[in-house]
Amino acid sequence: MPSLGFSLGHYGDLGLSEHRKDGQLTKIMRTGVLAKYKDFLPITANTPLFSLGEGNTPLVRCDQLAKEIDCGELHLKLEGCNPTGSFKDRGMVVAVAKALEAGSQAIMCASTGNTSASAAAYAAYCQLTAIIIVPKGRIAMGKMAQAIIYGAKIVTIDGNFDQALEIVRSLTDKHAVALVNSLNPHRIEGQKTAAFEIIDSLGEAPDYLFIPVGNAGNITAYWKGFMEYYQSGRAQIKPGMMGFQAEGAAPIVRGHTIKEPETIASAIQIGNPASWQKAVAARDESGGIIDMVSDDEILSAQKLMATGAGVFCEPASAASLAGLVKLSRNGMDFSQKRVVCVVTGTGLKDTEVALKSAPPFLELPADIVAVEQALGWG
Numbered sequence: 115m116p117s118l119g120f121s122l123g124h125y126g127d128l129g130l131s132e133h134r135k136d137g138q139l140t141k142i143m144r145t146g147v148l149a150k151y152k153d154f155l156p157i158t159a160n161t162p163l164f165s166l167g168e169g170n171t172p173l174v175r176c177d178q179l180a181k182e183i184d185c186g187e188l189h190l191k192l193e194g195c196n197p198t199g200s201f202k203d204r205g206m207v208v209a210v211a212k213a214l215e216a217g218s219q220a221i222m223c224a225s226t227g228n229t230s231a232s233a234a235a236y237a238a239y240c241q242l243t244a245i246i247i248v249p250k251g252r253i254a255m256g257k258m259a260q261a262i263i264y265g266a267k268i269v270t271i272d273g274n275f276d277q278a279l280e281i282v283r284s285l286t287d288k289h290a291v292a293l294v295n296s297l298n299p300h301r302i303e304g305q306k307t308a309a310f311e312i313i314d315s316l317g318e319a320p321d322y323l324f325i326p327v328g329n330a331g332n333i334t335a336y337w338k339g340f341m342e343y344y345q346s347g348r349a350q351i352k353p354g355m356m357g358f359q360a361e362g363a364a365p366i367v368r369g370h371t372i373k374e375p376e377t378i379a380s381a382i383q384i385g386n387p388a389s390w391q392k393a394v395a396a397r398d399e400s401g402g403i404i405d406m407v408s409d410d411e412i413l414s415a416q417k418l419m420a421t422g423a424g425v426f427c428e429p430a431s432a433a434s435l436a437g438l439v440k441l442s443r444n445g446m447d448f449s450q451k452r453v454v455c456v457v458t459g460t461g462l463k464d465t466e467v468a469l470k471s472a473p474p475f476l477e478l479p480a481d482i483v484a485v486e487q488a489l490g491w492g
């Protein structure tokens with residue numbers, strides 16, 4: 115194992131800070147996923163407990179949006195608030211900890227962008243080599259910038275995500291490098307903690323969970339998390355799992371693989387999801403659905419989330435809200451329901467799409483009167 119500069123277990127209370135509030139000493143825990151949920155994770159005495167501050171993301175109640183969609187109660191789970199800006203960090207911290215425990219020196223993944231950013235960051239923190247394979251020209255520039263600055267070895271291929279994943283599966287079978295795609299069960303273990311947090315915050319599971327679906331690891335992970343809390347008596351109900359693919363990349367909905375998946379939501383541009391069967395099981399066991407939304411529906415949900423709730427997400431992340439809007443418009447009644455939409459990643463990684471829809475700006479000289487007049491105050 116490479117030298118980490120700390121001993122195993124040393125970071126068990128990382129992020130524990132103390133402040134004074136009303137004269138009282140209050141402890142605020144930002145322990146990270148490994149330490150906080152260790153009883154639910156595959157952690158042994160030899161698993162290093164470290165954190166970049168992942169997890170504990172906001173669950174924001176949005177009454178204005180709920181009113182517009184005719185939904186009883188609507189919450190957004192802001193996974194863009196994780197250290198690298200997406201939900202991937204929850205699973206990556208577990209996958210990397212287990213890779214370290216097993217003595218790996220290097221990790222490898224295929225990615226539509228967010229997995230590679232997360233893998234590169236956690237590899238840097240632990241001084242491992244990260245090798246990432248990404249489809250050329252199909253990943254948002256902000257995500258590429260992350261992989262570059264964290265120092266990953268980057269390979270771009272003339273192909274799509276599904277082909278990149280095939281290459282990674284084959285090479286990680288052959289060489290001493292740990293695969294950290296969501297095929298790695300430790301990724302799913304870490305990602306299920308988001309479901310725990312939702313129940314910990316609400317005191318109960320929601321009636322429905324809306325979530326974007328790409329490679330289908332995250333819907334699998336949430337369902338596992340909801341089931342585990344239900345079985346342990348921490349929740350009395352289980353949510354309907356409402357997964358949404360993009361129309362041009364909707365293999366589960368269409369019932370067959372898509373050779374050339376196409377969508378503006380590059381993070382879910384996947385034609386042959388690795389966790390296909392598990393996503394179908396989550397849908398069926400929960401009484402939910404897996405449906406699709408068009409790029410236009412995704413873009414208007416992205417805008418609605420930004421203007422109606424102050425949340426800027428990347429296009430793929432808006433598929434959850436787009437799904438809720440679609441079902442509500444089609445007559446499904448949410449007026450008495452509590453709904454959580456998972457907002458999987460921040461919009462700051464993919465500003466191109468937002469900038470394309472910018473209205474013309476007012477362009478004026480640097481003059482108070484001119485600005486005042488243009489604003490209608492003069």
Ligand SMILES: Cc1ncc(COP(=O)(O)O)c(C=O)c1O
Pocket residue numbers: 200226227228229296326327328329330331332333381382428430431458459
């Ligand atoms: C922002 C974002 N949302 C949703 C997804 C889909 O998650 P999954 O591939 O686990 O279905 C991804 C996957 O890369 C993503 O990056």
